[in-house]
Amino acid sequence: MPKIPEEVYREIRKYALKLARRGYVTAHGGNISIRSGNIMWITRHASSLENLRFEDIIQVYVDKPSSFDALASTETIVHRKIYLKTPNLAIVHAHPPSTVALTFFYDEIIPLDSEAYYVLKKVPVVEGSPGSENLALNVAEKLKTCYAVAVRAHGVFTAAKYLDIAYQYMCMVEHSSKIILLTEGLKNLGLKFIKPRKF
Amino acid sequence: MYGWFGKGLKINLSNKTIKEFKIEKDILLNFVGGRGLAAKIFWESVNPKIDAFSNENILVFAVGPLTATSIPTTGRFTLASKSPLTGGFFYSSCGGLFGASLKKAGYDVLIVENRAENPVYIQIDNGDVKVKDASSFWGKTTKETFEQLRGDLGKDFSITCIGPAGENLVRYACVFGGLGNFAGRGGLGAVMGSKNLKAVAVRGDKKVKVANENEILNLMEVFKVRVTWNPILSKALAFFGTSMLLSIINEHEILPTKNFQHGKFDKAEKISAEVLSKIVVGRRSSYACPIACKRVTKTRRMHGEGPEFETLGSLGSMLMVDDVEVVAELNYLCNELGLDTISTGGVIACAMELSEKGIIGEKIRWGDAEKIRELIFNIAYRRNLGSELAEGSKIFAKKYGGEAYAMQVKGVELPMYDPRGVLGQALAYATSNRGGCHLNAYIISVEVLGFPYLMDRFSIVGKPSIVVYLQNLSATIDSMIICKFLGFEFDEKDFAEYLRLVTGEKFTQEHVIMVGERIWNLERLLNLKAGISGEEDKLPDRFNLDIKPMLKEYYRVRGWDDNGIPLKSKLKSLGLADCYA
Numbered sequence: 113m114p115k116i117p118e119e120v121y122r123e124i125r126k127y128a129l130k131l132a133r134r135g136y137v138t139a140h141g142g143n144i145s146i147r148s149g150n151i152m153w154i155t156r157h158a159s160s161l162e163n164l165r166f167e168d169i170i171q172v173y174v175d176k177p178s179s180f181d182a183l184a185s186t187e188t189i190v191h192r193k194i195y196l197k198t199p200n201l202a203i204v205h206a207h208p209p210s211t212v213a214l215t216f217f218y219d220e221i222i223p224l225d226s227e228a229y230y231v232l233k234k235v236p237v238v239e240g241s242p243g244s245e246n247l248a249l250n251v252a253e254k255l256k257t258c259y260a261v262a263v264r265a266h267g268v269f270t271a272a273k274y275l276d277i278a279y280q281y282m283c284m285v286e287h288s289s290k291i292i293l294l295t296e297g298l299k300n301l302g303l304k305f306i307k308p309r310k311f
Numbered sequence: 312m313y314g315w316f317g318k319g320l321k322i323n324l325s326n327k328t329i330k331e332f333k334i335e336k337d338i339l340l341n342f343v344g345g346r347g348l349a350a351k352i353f354w355e356s357v358n359p360k361i362d363a364f365s366n367e368n369i370l371v372f373a374v375g376p377l378t379a380t381s382i383p384t385t386g387r388f389t390l391a392s393k394s395p396l397t398g399g400f401f402y403s404s405c406g407g408l409f410g411a412s413l414k415k416a417g418y419d420v421l422i423v424e425n426r427a428e429n430p431v432y433i434q435i436d437n438g439d440v441k442v443k444d445a446s447s448f449w450g451k452t453t454k455e456t457f458e459q460l461r462g463d464l465g466k467d468f469s470i471t472c473i474g475p476a477g478e479n480l481v482r483y484a485c486v487f488g489g490l491g492n493f494a495g496r497g498g499l500g501a502v503m504g505s506k507n508l509k510a511v512a513v514r515g516d517k518k519v520k521v522a523n524e525n526e527i528l529n530l531m532e533v534f535k536v537r538v539t540w541n542p543i544l545s546k547a548l549a550f551f552g553t554s555m556l557l558s559i560i561n562e563h564e565i566l567p568t569k570n571f572q573h574g575k576f577d578k579a580e581k582i583s584a585e586v587l588s589k590i591v592v593g594r595r596s597s598y599a600c601p602i603a604c605k606r607v608t609k610t611r612r613m614h615g616e617g618p619e620f621e622t623l624g625s626l627g628s629m630l631m632v633d634d635v636e637v638v639a640e641l642n643y644l645c646n647e648l649g650l651d652t653i654s655t656g657g658v659i660a661c662a663m664e665l666s667e668k669g670i671i672g673e674k675i676r677w678g679d680a681e682k683i684r685e686l687i688f689n690i691a692y693r694r695n696l697g698s699e700l701a702e703g704s705k706i707f708a709k710k711y712g713g714e715a716y717a718m719q720v721k722g723v724e725l726p727m728y729d730p731r732g733v734l735g736q737a738l739a740y741a742t743s744n745r746g747g748c749h750l751n752a753y754i755i756s757v758e759v760l761g762f763p764y765l766m767d768r769f770s771i772v773g774k775p776s777i778v779v780y781l782q783n784l785s786a787t788i789d790s791m792i793i794c795k796f797l798g799f800e801f802d803e804k805d806f807a808e809y810l811r812l813v814t815g816e817k818f819t820q821e822h823v824i825m826v827g828e829r830i831w832n833l834e835r836l837l838n839l840k841a842g843i844s845g846e847e848d849k850l851p852d853r854f855n856l857d858i859k860p861m862l863k864e865y866y867r868v869r870g871w872d873d874n875g876i877p878l879k880s881k882l883k884s885l886g887l888a889d890c891y892a
Contacts, residue, residue, distance in 0.1 A: 114562070140764075156761055157542050167765065179555040179584045182547030183761060186540045243540035 114171040114180075120146060120153045125164045127204065127279045128155065132162030136206035136286060142267070143185035146275060147201045150174050154184050154191055186243040190269065193248035198255050200271035204278040207267035208286035210293055211235075215264040223288035224295055226308070235285055237262045260285045313522040314376030314814035315339050320418045320440060322433060324506055325366070325425035329440045334419055340816060341886060344375030346402045347790035347830040348420055349391035353400055354833055354890060356422075359840035363395040363498070364480060364505040372413060372421040372471075372511065375792040376814050379411040379519045379598070381527055383534065384794035386411040386598020388488075390471075394497040395482040396654070396703050396722040397746045399838035403494035404750075404789050405471070405486065406597035406605075412469035415515030427507040432472075434464065435513040445509040450475060452647035453487035456510055464512055472510035473500040474649025476691040480504055481701040483654035483724070487646070491595045491605040491616035495651045496723065497745060498703075522815030530812065535601075541800040543762065544602055548796065552594075552606045553620040554584035560620075561628075563759055563768075565732035567725070568628040569677060570660035571718045571853055574729040578633035582623050586635050602796060610636040615643030618652070624727030625656025630663065631677035641683060648691035654703065657724025657747075659686055661704040662696070664716045671696075671711055721746030721847050731854050733758045735766070735774040738861045741848045742778065744834040750795060752781035762799045775865040783827030790830060829885040832869075832877050836890050845875025 124144050131137050131144075142161050145154035152174050155161065159168035170184040174195045181188055191203050214221050214237075221235040236254045238261055240247025251269050254261040259281045260270045270281035299305050317339065321330045334348075342351045349371040353359075361367045371391040378385050388410030394401030413421060416435050423433070430445040448456045453474040460470050469489060476484035477500030484500030485493045494500075503509075521527060538544045547555040560566045561579040568576040580586065587606075592614065595605035607616060618626065618638050626645075627638045645652045659675070666675040673696050675682055689697025699707050704724055708717035718725050723746030730737035735754040743751040754777060758768035766773070784803055788795055791806065803820040810818035845866075850856055866873060870881030882888055 156765065158761060158763060159765070165765075177546065177550045179547065179551060179558040181550070182543045182555050182559065184542060186542050188542060189546065241536045241539050243542065243545060 116153060116166065116169045116171060121164075121166050121169050123275060124153065124155065124169060127275055128161035128164045130279060131204070131206050131282070134283070134286075136208040136282065137161050138207065142206040143187050143191070144205070144275070145185075145191045145203045147174060147195050152191060152195060154188055156183055157185050189243060189245065190248040190251050193252040194255055194269070194271050197252040198271060199273070200255070200278075201273045202275035202278045203269060203271045204275070204282050205267060205269050206282055208282065208289070210289035211262055211268050211286050212266065214289050214292060215262050215266075221262060221285075221289060221292070223291070225288055225291050228284045228288040232259055232281065232284060232288070234258065235260045235262050235268070235288075237264050239264045242266060312336065312339075312814075313520050314380070315344065315419050316414075316417050318418055319420040319422060320435070321422045321424065322440070322442060323424045324427035324431060324442065324508060327442050329442070339376070339419070341826065341829060343787065343790035343810075343826055344378070344419060345373050345387075345389040345790040345792040346391065346404070346786060347826060349373045349389055349402055350400060350830055350833045350837065352420065352422065353391065353837060357393070359400070359837050360842070361393065363393040363398065363502055366426050368393045368502060368505075370423040370499070370502055370506065370508070372423075374410045374414045374419060375790055377791045377793055377809060379414040380521055380813055381524070381531065381599070382793070382809055382813065383531070384597065384600045384602070384797060385792065386600070387792045387794065388413060389789060389792060390486055390494040390499050392499050392502045393841075394499070394723075394745070395480070395501050396498045397838075397843065398722070399744070399841045399843045400834050401497035401499065401745050402789065403486070403496050403499055404792065405488035405492050405494040406600070406794065407469070407488040407490045407492035408598050409469040409471045409488050409513065410792065411598040412513045412515050414519060415517050416513050417515065417517050421511070423506065423508060426505065430507050430509050432460070432508065432510040432512060435511070435515075437515055437517065448472075448509045449478060453649050454647050457487060457489065460510055460512055465514070468512045468514045470510055470512045473503045474647060474691070476649040477501055477504035478509075479691060479693045479701070481650065481690055481693065482703045483651040483658070484649050485651045487649060490597060491607070492597060493646070493651075496653065496748065498651070500649050521813045523812040527812050530808065537800050538601060543760065543799045544796060548602050548604045551584040551588060552604045554587050554606070554618070554623055556620040557623050558583045558585075559759065560624075560728065563732060565729040565759070566628050567624055567718070567727050567729050569631055570629060570664045570716065571725070571729060571851075572664075574732055576628035579628060581633045582627040582635045582638055587618070587623070587639075590636060590639060597794070600794065602794070604796070608639050610639050613640050613643055615639070616646055618642040621727050622652040622656070625653045626683070629656045629660040629727075630683060632680060632683070633678070634680070637680045641680070641687065644684065644687050648687065650687065650691060653726050654724040655687060655690065657718055658690070658700050658704045658707065659683055661708055661713075661717050662686070662700060665708065665711060665713045668713075668716075670713045715852055718851050718853065719747050720850060721843060723747040728755055730850060731856060733768045734771050734856075734861070735768070735778055737850060737854070737856050737858055738774055738865060739778050739781070741850050741858055741862065742782070742865055744831065744838060751785055752778050753785070753795060753798065754778060754781055756799060760799075771861050775861050775868050778865060779868045780824070782831055783824050786827035786830040787823050790826065825885065829887060832882060832885055832887060833890060835877060836887075839876060848875055
């Protein structure tokens with residue numbers, strides 16, 4: 113396999129573990145990539161983000177397929193399309209449960225909390241089968257104008273220049289979704305919803 | 312019956328008698344079809360001790376209950392016989408259209424007995440069966456035979472045929488199945504040749520009745536999604552074909568190089584999928600196959616089918632050939648002459664090493680493409696040294712006292728995974744019923760590719776159980792019959808559902824595994840009776856691998872004794888109590 117830089121492994125592993133600890137991925141779900149020129153390092157197909165091994169980082173091309181696509185994440189096609197259509201350099205894909213639940217009810221998720229509202233504005237919800245060209249196109253298109261995209265019944269993609277920022281977006285999306293769920297629950301208990309005059 | 316026709320066809324080439332016969336349902340339920348049915352037929356009708364080229368040997372063409380249904384990849388057929396390489400029972404699975412056509416002609420199995428006095432071919436046109444003169448085809452290449460027969464009979468006939476290598480009884484001659492597919496291994500083309508059988512042409516238009524067509528169509532929607540999300544099936548194989556493996560295997564340092572002297576070829580990039588893709592001019596798909604892994608290529612001088620990964624290794628890194636166009640052209644030559652590319656490469660690599668060490672007099676230099684081309688011709692026509700090479704590396708090397716350089720198991724040249732870097736594969740090679748074979752248990756999926764999970768390839772922990780599981784599952788896959796590539800995404804639970812929906816019978820995942828285990832044990836018994844004992848469960852000394860601890864555990868998991876003989880209690884549990892060796 114093309115030599116994977118040790119620091120790339122350490123960086124991806126750090127955020128993979130954070131996603132797992134937060135419960136944003138199940139045992140072998142989710143994936144992370146970092147771009148460097150025409151190559152990207154991406155987590156292996158079905159690797160466990162809570163216990164990422166050195167051999168779980170796969171190097172593939174951004175601009176063309178390679179033999180090693182066979183080993184890379186199912187969503188490599190989505191990552192590739194995002195890198196081709198946006199200037200981002202890092203992508204996080206996870207399955208945060210509150211956000212996935214909301215995708216069954218909304219076409220876009222508008223954060224209620226101020227921080228997420230200011231940063232994300234909205235999280236569009238798109239459709240597409242995992243690993244499909246259709247999903248890749250839908251996600252990449254939305255990420256041209258948004259920081260995060262949810263996929264109905266599936267998960268969330270976030271992209272940024274830095275892996276840490278893409279991870280932040282992911283946390284922010286899920287945090288906002290939890291607030292929406294809590295708020296809707298309180299509304300159902302009969303509490304009066306007070307819309308902020310301004311954030 | 313759903314899925315099966317419950318009918319077979321038996322043709323005696325000696326007296327030209329043609330008989331249809333009924334296949335009992337309990338045999339189909341217990342052995343399913345394809346490889347399993349062929350093993351059962353062998354057990355019932357052939358003395359395992361006979362020579363592969365003897366008149367008493369039979370050829371079995373078998374399909375399965377899934378063949379020619381709307382379930383993807385179900386156009387395959389099994390060809391089975393005694394192998395002139397191993398001396399034991401051998402099967403080979405072949406894609407293309409032939410299997411679907413045989414099934415649609417109304418048959419689950421075709422048995423060919425005895426030897427024709429003169430060259431013949433078999434023509435099956437639905438229920439109309441003839442044995443016809445093939446004198447005008449004898450001596451022709453697979454491509455010429457295929458095209459001439461299709462010209463004579465019509466393009467709706469599916470054809471399987473042999474080339475000059477089969478006619479000349481080269482012990483690793485293969486059988487061409489159309490659309491770039493071959494029943495490649497074990498020398499079954501030579502068995503066809505020994506019977507003076509040049510080809511089988513079949514046309515069928517019967518519909519295969521299935522129990523739950525609507526549910527199958529619903530299931531296929533899920534099938535499509537699961538294929539899409541599998542990066543090997545929908546991306547790598549679809550984009551590059553099997554050649555995508557070359558760089559991966561080389562980077563893991565398990566690409567056989569220079570007759571397994573090394574596990575890494577420093578010029579692998581020049582024969583990689585990425586370079587090969589520059590000469591790819593088309594893709595080929597078998598019956599109902601969405602993956603379309605076959606490749607048509609065009610060099611500056613020629614065009615043809617392949618090369619696939621195994622051939623890039625066997626005619627590339629094994630022989631130190633680093634020009635992808637040369638490998639492709641050597642592949643075309645083997646295809647047309649009807650030679651198994653893995654064994655051809657393995658035998659020539661053995662000869663090159665014997666030459667290098669001065670054990671044989673003939674000068675054969677590594678990477679000498681012209682010499683390799685000449686040797687391939689000479690093997691197919693059994694000329695000069697080629698006649699000795701046509702016997703396979705085991706017999707050839709032994710003649711010169713160079714057994715250590717024959718990289719084979721049970722007489723069959725090893726495929727393109729160096730077992731030193733994949734210990735589960737080492738065990739799978741050693742215990743394979745058909746000798747040096749990667750397809751009896753494709754544990755590379757787990758040890759290298761990470762499907763469904765990446766195991767430590769240098770560890771032996773848990774490997775015997777996984778090898779047993781994969782061998783059993785593979786036996787059922789070869790009997791249903793579907794393409795083994797589906798194993799990258801689907802498992803016995805899915806396969807049981809396919810069988811249930813097609814046949815209407817109560818197949819469960821336990822049943823799927825048990826059918827495979829039954830077939831595996833029956834094949835083992837056939838080999839034991841043929842004189843292939845547990846002592847043959849070994850690897851060439853070159854690898855310096857002590858597999859005894861794994862082997863001991865493997866025998867225990869299998870329910871066999873310390874000599875690798877199935878225990879009565881195991882056979883009884885599989886419904887094979889009467890088959891005790």
